[in-house]
Amino acid sequence: MRTDTGHVFKLTDYKPTDFVVERIDLTFELDPKATKVVSRVILHRREGVAKDAPLVLDGDELALDDLLLDGVEMDPALYEATPDSLTINGLPESTPFEITVTTTLSPETNTKLMGLYRTNGVYCTQCEAEGFRRITYFYDRPDVLTVYTVTIIADKEDAKLLLSNGNFLGGGNYDEGRHFAAWFDPHPKPSYLFALVGGDLGVVEDTFTTMNGREVALKIYVEHGKESRAAYAMDALKRSMKWDEEVYGREYDLDIFQIVAVSDFNMGAMENKGLNVFNDKYVLADPDTATDADYANIEAIIAHEYFHNWTGNRITCRDWFQLCLKEGLTVYRDHAFSADQRSAPVKRIAEIRLLKAHQFPEDAGPLAHPVRPETYREINNFYTATVYEKGSELVRMIHTILGPDDFRKGMDLYFERHDGEAATIEDFLACFAETSGRDLKQFALWYSQAGTPSVSVSTDWNEAKNSFDVTLEQSLAPTPGQSRKAVMHIPLAYGLILPDGSEFDGQPTGGDASGGVFHLTKRKQTYRFANVPGRPVLSINRGFSAPVNIAMEQSPEDLAHISRHDSDGVSRWQALNDFATRHLVSAARLMRDGRTPPAATALCDVLIEIAEDQSLEPAFRAQALSLPAESDIAREIGTNIDPDAIHAAREAMLAEVGRAGREVFAALASSAPAGPYSADAAAAGQRALAAAALSYLAIGEASPERPKAVFDAADNMTVQSQTLQILAHQFPVAAETTDALETFKSRYEANPLVLDKWYSIQAMVPGARTCSRIEELLASPDFDRNNPNRMRALIGAFSAGNPTGFNRADGAGYRLLAREVIEIDTRNPQLAARLLTAMRSWRSLEPGRQDQARLALVSIRDAGKLSADVSDIVDRMLAG
Ligand code: B3K
Ligand code: ZN
Numbered sequence: 001m002r003t004d005t006g007h008v009f010k011l012t013d014y015k016p017t018d019f020v021v022e023r024i025d026l027t028f029e030l031d032p033k034a035t036k037v038v039s040r041v042i043l044h045r046r047e048g049v050a051k052d053a054p055l056v057l058d059g060d061e062l063a064l065d066d067l068l069l070d071g072v073e074m075d076p077a078l079y080e081a082t083p084d085s086l087t088i089n090g091l092p093e094s095t096p097f098e099i100t101v102t103t104t105l106s107p108e109t110n111t112k113l114m115g116l117y118r119t120n121g122v123y124c125t126q127c128e129a130e131g132f133r134r135i136t137y138f139y140d141r142p143d144v145l146t147v148y149t150v151t152i153i154a155d156k157e158d159a160k161l162l163l164s165n166g167n168f169l170g171g172g173n174y175d176e177g178r179h180f181a182a183w184f185d186p187h188p189k190p191s192y193l194f195a196l197v198g199g200d201l202g203v204v205e206d207t208f209t210t211m212n213g214r215e216v217a218l219k220i221y222v223e224h225g226k227e228s229r230a231a232y233a234m235d236a237l238k239r240s241m242k243w244d245e246e247v248y249g250r251e252y253d254l255d256i257f258q259i260v261a262v263s264d265f266n267m268g269a270m271e272n273k274g275l276n277v278f279n280d281k282y283v284l285a286d287p288d289t290a291t292d293a294d295y296a297n298i299e300a301i302i303a304h305e306y307f308h309n310w311t312g313n314r315i316t317c318r319d320w321f322q323l324c325l326k327e328g329l330t331v332y333r334d335h336a337f338s339a340d341q342r343s344a345p346v347k348r349i350a351e352i353r354l355l356k357a358h359q360f361p362e363d364a365g366p367l368a369h370p371v372r373p374e375t376y377r378e379i380n381n382f383y384t385a386t387v388y389e390k391g392s393e394l395v396r397m398i399h400t401i402l403g404p405d406d407f408r409k410g411m412d413l414y415f416e417r418h419d420g421e422a423a424t425i426e427d428f429l430a431c432f433a434e435t436s437g438r439d440l441k442q443f444a445l446w447y448s449q450a451g452t453p454s455v456s457v458s459t460d461w462n463e464a465k466n467s468f469d470v471t472l473e474q475s476l477a478p479t480p481g482q483s484r485k486a487v488m489h490i491p492l493a494y495g496l497i498l499p500d501g502s503e504f505d506g507q508p509t510g511g512d513a514s515g516g517v518f519h520l521t522k523r524k525q526t527y528r529f530a531n532v533p534g535r536p537v538l539s540i541n542r543g544f545s546a547p548v549n550i551a552m553e554q555s556p557e558d559l560a561h562i563s564r565h566d567s568d569g570v571s572r573w574q575a576l577n578d579f580a581t582r583h584l585v586s587a588a589r590l591m592r593d594g595r596t597p598p599a600a601t602a603l604c605d606v607l608i609e610i611a612e613d614q615s616l617e618p619a620f621r622a623q624a625l626s627l628p629a630e631s632d633i634a635r636e637i638g639t640n641i642d643p644d645a646i647h648a649a650r651e652a653m654l655a656e657v658g659r660a661g662r663e664v665f666a667a668l669a670s671s672a673p674a675g676p677y678s679a680d681a682a683a684a685g686q687r688a689l690a691a692a693a694l695s696y697l698a699i700g701e702a703s704p705e706r707p708k709a710v711f712d713a714a715d716n717m718t719v720q721s722q723t724l725q726i727l728a729h730q731f732p733v734a735a736e737t738t739d740a741l742e743t744f745k746s747r748y749e750a751n752p753l754v755l756d757k758w759y760s761i762q763a764m765v766p767g768a769r770t771c772s773r774i775e776e777l778l779a780s781p782d783f784d785r786n787n788p789n790r791m792r793a794l795i796g797a798f799s800a801g802n803p804t805g806f807n808r809a810d811g812a813g814y815r816l817l818a819r820e821v822i823e824i825d826t827r828n829p830q831l832a833a834r835l836l837t838a839m840r841s842w843r844s845l846e847p848g849r850q851d852q853a854r855l856a857l858v859s860i861r862d863a864g865k866l867s868a869d870v871s872d873i874v875d876r877m878l879a880g
Pocket of ligand 2: 304308326327330
């Protein structure tokens with residue numbers, strides 16, 4: 001394992017390479033234990049570089065077999081090879097030269113799942129961020145773009161299919177029992193986009209005709225027998241290709257686009273040029289095995305990886321500090337795609353929920369970092385909610401500030417100017433500044449300042465003068481390494497809702513505001529609205545136009561007014577969510593002190609009114625009924641968190657809503673769509689509403705009969721898993737629950753992706769007992785510890801998705817995670833580090849739990865030989 005060197009990489013240290021790569025030619029002879037890799041690279045010394053400067057290439061756990069210069073064996077005195085670098089001296093001063101580097105790899109024992117590895121008999125690669133250096137010595141950095149030719153030789157039976165990036169050149173018999181295939185990718189690319197796949201897989205084929213009439217072959221490879229489960233992914237791919245042409249004018253640029261689904265993968269998917277590799281969880285779907293959420297994820301991730309072809313591949317990042325340049329922008333694009341394919345407000349609500357659940361806590365804790373970090377020890381730890389999700393919000397704000405036309409012009413210029421290049425955030429922003437004539441310097445602070453800004457809002461209604469003042473004041477708390485922050489440009493969309501529910505459309509004075517957006521650019525600003533006919537209610541940060549926390553005193557009546565009347569669906573949900581959050585926060589505080597919270601009658605009334613409002617789409621009503629999660633309440637409380645009190649407060653409120661809306665829920669619980677399952681968003685919304693209603697009903701009932709009956713009658717995975725969850729979480733010890741769990745397990749024994757759901761549902765059963773259930777499940781002989789999906793399904797769901805179970809007061813949950821992280825780290829550091837981030841908010845817990853959490857973290861830190869991935873996370877979590 002590459003143990004921690006403690007080296008810190010800095011954005012300010014950026015320097016181009018000494019040598020320029022002209023092209024690379026790779027030959028692989030695949031073998032499970034000894035794959036031979038021959039890399040022939042043509043380079044020349046960059047102008048101005050000292051004539052004796054050596055060529056220094058990256059490696060990681062490599063051993064050099066052989067090195068040639070222009071076809072001739074090199075004198076060993078001229079080079080030095082270590083596992084992580086190859087330094088070559090004595091190279092030509094100005095003429096191009098060719099080096100031939102030979103290495104041997106063992107894909108079968110590569111448990112890190114970085115570089116070339118084998119999963120279920122399939123050879124595959126993962127090179128982002130620094131996996132290519134585990135294949136051969138090379139300039140493994142994103143600003144080195146070159147053209148790749150790849151030849152793969154392998155056993156005909158073992159690897160019938162031989163794939164790489166770009167277009168197929170040819171193939172055929174090689175020697176006794178072996179065949180070969182050659183691929184050429186004409187588009188210069190960095191090494192992190194290299195991919196190779198070899199194996200025996202089934203294929204689903206289709207074609208797409210581009211806007212200029214070129215026909216592209218589309219292929220999705222899956223394990224034999226699973227072909228029918230790739231149909232939805234194929235459909236999503238074609239819709240993505242069309243959408244990128246229509247919305248951004250971006251056409252696909254190779255003869256073929258291929259996707260390979262594999263079962264052991266550290267992340268969701270990877271956008272390798274022309275050859276995406278996917279976690280099979282985000283490809284395979286049919287009604288019997290995938291939920292509505294799975295379908296939505298598949299659509300979003302297929303689109304995301306496809307969109308990277310332009311935002312990431314054609315234009316890549318100069319260095320890894322610029323990761324958000326491709327990730328934030330591509331998330332923004334996949335969000336817009338899903339919003340167009342589904343319901344835009346419902347999609348936006350889901351995005352806001354996700355951002356607040358994952359990114360806000362990251363920004364508020366020891367792992368906080370800017371969207372464009374300025375230092376890192378291990379780049380894999382920066383594929384975060386901040387880089388991705390907040391990064392996307394920044395692009396969304398650019399869109400809000402510029403408006404759709406100037407935004408599109410800026411994107412067009414970006415594509416035109418930087419195509420084929422490795423760019424920076426400065427390059428990106430310059431395109432928008434140029435096309436819109438706006439100065440984006442202050443806005444750029446969003447990329448460098450970590451932390452979630454807070455905007456406090458106060459309003460003043462002058463009845464006599466019919467004027468309404470809105471005062472906004474921004475602040476940003478210190479974050480690791482950043483004690484002082486500058487004032488930012490915060491675009492806050494707003495509306496004034498009049499007493500009759502209509503909207504006031506007058507313009508304010510006192511500061512920059514246009515098109516219903518306050519542009520807060522000073523620390524404090526007051527806007528005045530004149531001639532307002534009656535006391536308005538302010539709806540602020542509509543659609544979550546800026547990723548900030550709003551601090552505003554708003555009465556329950558005003559929040560109810562917005563949630564009933566706002567013309568913007570997202571704002572209606574936001575008001576309702578604020579309303580519920582306030583109640584839950586104060587109820588949890590009271591319960592922590594042993595007191596009983598008051599009833600939430602007004603809140604129940606609005607919730608139930610919305611639940612039965614037929615004019616609203618079912619998916620929206622389901623979102624409205626889904627109360628803030630325990631983690632949302634904890635985040636709002638901020639310090640001295642008692643997860644048990646929060647759980648109790650939330651349960652009490654669920655029961656109250658359930659009682660108040662009993663009849664409405666009884667009707668809705670049976671409103672799921674009839675007939676065969678359809679994955680479309682409307683049907684999914686109906687199922688979500690029915691499930692929410694069923695869950696409210698079940699909470700007030702002593703018997704699990706109702707959810708059990710729905711479980712037994714279910715003909716699709718969505719309803720099966722929803723009802724299994726209701727049973728397991730609300731009736732954990734009932735015989736019906738045991739029966740349903742057993743039925744489910746035996747029905748899906750042969751399907752790991754479905755079994756993952758079975759593990760997750762149990763991992764998230766609230767309460768102290770779950771910890772020992774996790775131990776039992778871990779110990780069962782059929783538990784596959786080497787599969788990342790399985791570990792995330794059990795350990796990840798428990799530690800990140802079960803506040804009362806994981807945060808057991810005696811610290812058993814933390815100890816379990818610490819032990820697992822140390823063990824997983826010996827095989828798969830990336831996975832271990834990712835799982836450990838579940839503890840990032842440990843400092844906001846009450847003192848007893850904090851002590852337990854600290855002990856667990858210290859036990860990891862002191863465990864000895866840790867990977868760079870885990871030591872970076874644990875050190876940052878313990879710092880300060
Ligand atoms: N770019 C990849 C993520 C790679 C993660 C490396 N640790 C998938 C994506 O964001 O599209
Ligand atoms: Zn991405």
